Amino acid sequence: MSRSFVELPQDVLLELLKHLDVEDLINFLSLCRVIRELQLQKSLWLYALVRVREVQMQPLPLPAAASLDTLSLQELLDTLSLQKLQHTALQVNQIMKNLKSENPRPVRIRTLSVERERRLFCIPAANLAVTHGLGIVDCWDLLTCQRVAHMEIRMFLYIVTWPCLEEEGKAIFGAAIGWGTPEHLVAICIDYRDRANLSISHLISPAVQGEYSYNIHFFITTQVVGFVARSSIVSWRMDNPNNGVVKTPVDIPSIRLINFHVGT
Structure with a gap:
């Protein structure tokens, strides 16, 4: 029935x-x-x-x-x-x-006072945006258009993983330091669990051995940041910053598979 x-x-x-x-x-x-x-x-x-x-x-x-x-x-x-x-x-x-809708209507239009050459990333579902330039990372509240956190690294810094990794009120970006080639891997963490006291922190890896262009595929997890090169995976475990950057040789089919699953 x-x-x-x-x-x-x-x-x-x-x-x-x-x-x-x-x-x-x-x-x-x-x-x-x-x-x-x-x-x-x-x-x-x-x-x-x-x-x-x-x-x-x-x-x-x-x-x-x-x-x-x-x-x-x-x-x-x-x-x-x-x-x-x-x-x-x-x-x-x-x-x-x-x-x-085909013609969405803005409720309000506001402007971020950001230097033109800076790159901008949004943190999904958090009403936050991240901008970065030469060694500078800022976090902005998109509702108030105010800068709510700031960090400086006195080196050339380039955010390389997008979208970011979100976990329990934190957004983690992968980045690299170096002109022309990644000399160090960097993990940037934006903690927005307390909206009144947002913070930006970072971890910098030991030196990356070898030269690579930035035309490679970077990835980040909660524990590892790295990139996939032509015949190897270069990675660094953030949970033990004293560990060195590891280069793991892999064959071409394996690289393609990894790139499909974790490449950005």
Whole structure:
């Protein structure tokens, strides 16, 4: 005997709806009275917001973004009201619809006071941007257009991995130091777990042996930064900075496979 979708137990419905994006969730909740009653479940809206950030890689309005950086899911359920979660979800839905439209309308236009020759990278879902020039790295709040963190390295520094690696309120970029050839590998970490006290830190590897052009494929993980050259992988483990840079010979098919999986 067939069973209607709305006849499923509420916990089963909630588990299924946790996997919907915000727009699909809002549309689904308008289907009928039984379904609409589920909108009183705070966890439904919270998981939708988490999907916006973690799956769709889109920024959330503050302070929701800051809350996700610092609190666990249970703490969020305990501290955020149902009205606040619903309001944020509706706001996000409007923003994303605008972004997807053929002629998106800017809510506001602001300008970053950045030197023209600097490169700019955005940190997905964090409302932050990173700029860097000769030995200088700055982090900017895209909502206020204010510089919120600054770091200087008295050497030629070049960010080489994009997109960045994000993990628990941190963004990690791979970089290299050297004119014409990578002389050192660098890991740059931007810690934005505390939005009021953002920080930029870095680790510099020992010297890279040999000469390589920058026309190579760099990669970064939580523990390793390196690049794939013509016949070898050059890497450095950041979890033990005293280790030297390692050159591992590999054949051409292996290089192509690694480049496909971890190349930038």
